[in-house]
Amino acid sequence: MNDNPCTQIRHDFPIFEVSVDDQPLCYLDSAATTQKPNQVIQAVKDFYQSQNANVHRGLHTLSEQATTAYEAVRRKLAQFLNVQSREIVWTSGATASLNLIAYGLSDSLKKDDVILLSPLEHHANIVPWQLAAKRTGARIELLPVDAQGILQLEQAKALIENLKPKVMSICHASNALGNINDVAALIASSKSSGTVTVIDGAQSLLHLRPDLQQLDCDFYVFSAHKALGPTGLGGLYGRYELLNALPVYQSGGEMIDTVSFSGTTFRPAPEKFEPGTPNIAGVIGFGAALDYLAAQDHDALFQHEQSLYQSLLQQLSGIDGIRIWGDTANNVGTVSFNYKNEHHYDLATLLNTHGIAVRSGHHCTQPLMAHLGIEGTIRASLAFYNNQQDISRFIAALKDTISLLEE
Amino acid sequence: MDLSHIEHSLAQHGAWQGKYREIMLLGKALPAMPDALKTDDALVKGCESKVWLHLDLDEQRQRLILIADSDTRIVKGLLAIILACYNNQLPLEAGKLDAYELFDKLGLIKHLSPSRGNGVRAIVERIHQQLQVLQ
Numbered sequence: 339m340n341d342n343p344c345t346q347i348r349h350d351f352p353i354f355e356v357s358v359d360d361q362p363l364c365y366l367d368s369a370a371t372t373q374k375p376n377q378v379i380q381a382v383k384d385f386y387q388s389q390n391a392n393v394h395r396g397l398h399t400l401s402e403q404a405t406t407a408y409e410a411v412r413r414k415l416a417q418f419l420n421v422q423s424r425e426i427v428w429t430s431g432a433t434a435s436l437n438l439i440a441y442g443l444s445d446s447l448k449k450d451d452v453i454l455l456s457p458l459e460h461h462a463n464i465v466p467w468q469l470a471a472k473r474t475g476a477r478i479e480l481l482p483v484d485a486q487g488i489l490q491l492e493q494a495k496a497l498i499e500n501l502k503p504k505v506m507s508i509c510h511a512s513n514a515l516g517n518i519n520d521v522a523a524l525i526a527s528s529k530s531s532g533t534v535t536v537i538d539g540a541q542s543l544l545h546l547r548p549d550l551q552q553l554d555c556d557f558y559v560f561s562a563h564k565a566l567g568p569t570g571l572g573g574l575y576g577r578y579e580l581l582n583a584l585p586v587y588q589s590g591g592e593m594i595d596t597v598s599f600s601g602t603t604f605r606p607a608p609e610k611f612e613p614g615t616p617n618i619a620g621v622i623g624f625g626a627a628l629d630y631l632a633a634q635d636h637d638a639l640f641q642h643e644q645s646l647y648q649s650l651l652q653q654l655s656g657i658d659g660i661r662i663w664g665d666t667a668n669n670v671g672t673v674s675f676n677y678k679n680e681h682h683y684d685l686a687t688l689l690n691t692h693g694i695a696v697r698s699g700h701h702c703t704q705p706l707m708a709h710l711g712i713e714g715t716i717r718a719s720l721a722f723y724n725n726q727q728d729i730s731r732f733i734a735a736l737k738d739t740i741s742l743l744e745e
Numbered sequence: 746m747d748l749s750h751i752e753h754s755l756a757q758h759g760a761w762q763g764k765y766r767e768i769m770l771l772g773k774a775l776p777a778m779p780d781a782l783k784t785d786d787a788l789v790k791g792c793e794s795k796v797w798l799h800l801d802l803d804e805q806r807q808r809l810i811l812i813a814d815s816d817t818r819i820v821k822g823l824l825a826i827i828l829a830c831y832n833n834q835l836p837l838e839a840g841k842l843d844a845y846e847l848f849d850k851l852g853l854i855k856h857l858s859p860s861r862g863n864g865v866r867a868i869v870e871r872i873h874q875q876l877q878v879l880q
């Protein structure tokens with residue numbers, strides 16, 4: 339196996355020099371949040387140390403510099419996603435973005451309209467729509483997913499054409515199973531019905547670097563912290579006419595044209611969705627993350643992730659009693675599994691004694707777990723900074739854990 | 746199972762694998778709760794795993810009888826420790842006990858993450874709530 343791209347890259351991530359419970363960290367929880375490279379940490383530190391000022395609020399030099407840097411990241415992200423800057427709204431994360439969109443689209447929903455989701459969705463892409471359905475009388479329908487947790491594309495396309503949903507909101511990649519959904523095909527099928535399409539890109543931004551013009555979605559949401567950036571920041575892309583037509587969600591300063599007690603007028607998108615002082619340091623840090631990614635050979639990183647994923651799959655399948663869920667042929671590098679009838683809590687607790695960081699439980703996808711007929715899984719999720727040694731350590735710890743459980 | 750015995754056997758192990766082995770052995774020794782008793786009322790909320798708990802008073806002896814079970818091996822072992830602490834106590838005495846402190850003394854609490862630690866806390870809080878009803 340070629341570990342080359344990884345050996346250099348791993349040095350960019352200072353967390354790997356830290357020991358946890360006296361052991362080097364074996365981090366297999368990147369689907370929850372990714373680690374941060376030095377460049378991001380330094381950018382946040384530099385901002386507070388020598389550039390800190392509020393944005394869009396002053397003529398003084400620092401404020402102008404901060405504003406310029408802040409807006410430059412919006413352009414950078416727009417370029418990264420191949421859309422226009424004015425189509426990018428900063429929020430506190432994917433959750434906030436989905437709430438904004440579901441609230442905003444409620445105005446155009448009425449009784450018996452269909453909101454189409456899938457059983458694979460994160461709670462953040464379910465609950466805001468349930469609230470929207472409750473407000474408007476719209477109903478939620480689900481795309482078909484098989485017993486392994488794989489979206490059934492042909493049936494799904496037929497269902498879309500049949501139901502003519504007003505809104506379809508689907509994850510690009512499943513956080514619980516890692517499956518990559520063919521969202522481009524789903525979006526294409528919905529075009530003739532005029533469906534508003536929302537893509538939850540929380541798990542895809544880093545691994546897949548989507549071209550949103552190619553996907554042709556109307557909205558795309560993400561969290562910066564799952565793509566090397568700081569926590570507390572995320573955003574959304576919205577096709578401009580649709581985005582600008584959404585009603586104001588939260589209000590306050592910075593998003594208004596004029597305020598008087600006889601009436602207030604709002605600025606156009608994206609400003610009208612960004613009230614108050616934004617997460618300036620977060621945006622600056624995320625800019626450094628985007629620069630970092632732009633400087634890497636994406637194909638090489640993706641290949642590296644995929645070869646680690648294959649190796650992990652292969653070694654796991656070699657252990658008798660392991661049940662792997664999800665689509666292993668199209669995956670961002672997340673393995674979700676159970677071992678016989680052992681509880682994921684016991685497995686994760688014992689793995690932790692070996693310094694292995696994995697997630698256990700329902701992964702904020704309780705409907706998916708119910709669909710699969712399980713309470714939860716162990717989830718090991720990879721990123722390009724992982725290496726073969728992480729995989730071997732994980733497998734050794736898992737074998738040790740299994741023999742301890744079966745004593 | 747008495748507490749000093751538990752304390753002793755846990756203290757023998759420096760490494761966490763060994764401690765968890767002991768904890769799981771304690772769990773294995775705890776009799777399984779009949780399914781009929783695993784009712785929704787008996788479920789303790791606030792635990793990552795499923796925990797069922799029943800607390801009763803032996804009227805004649807005025808002593809507590811607790812039975813508990815969990816769907817995970819480790820939590821079941823932790824329950825065995827909590828039960829060793831409360832079972833057979835007079836209600837008044839039991840009211841003064843703090844199993845959370847005991848876990849601290851056994852060196853277990855700081856190695857349980859907040860969610861796991863909260864599981865222990867939730868179980869103990871449930872016991873004390875039910876004790877108040879008894880008194």
Ligand SMILES: Cc1ncc(COP(=O)(O)O)c(C=O)c1O
Pocket residue numbers: 369370430431432433434460462463509511512513538540541561572
């Ligand atoms: C697919 C998916 N959607 C939405 C979210 C919510 O993201 P955040 O908690 O950063 O708002 C997550 C995070 O786990 C996710 O994986």
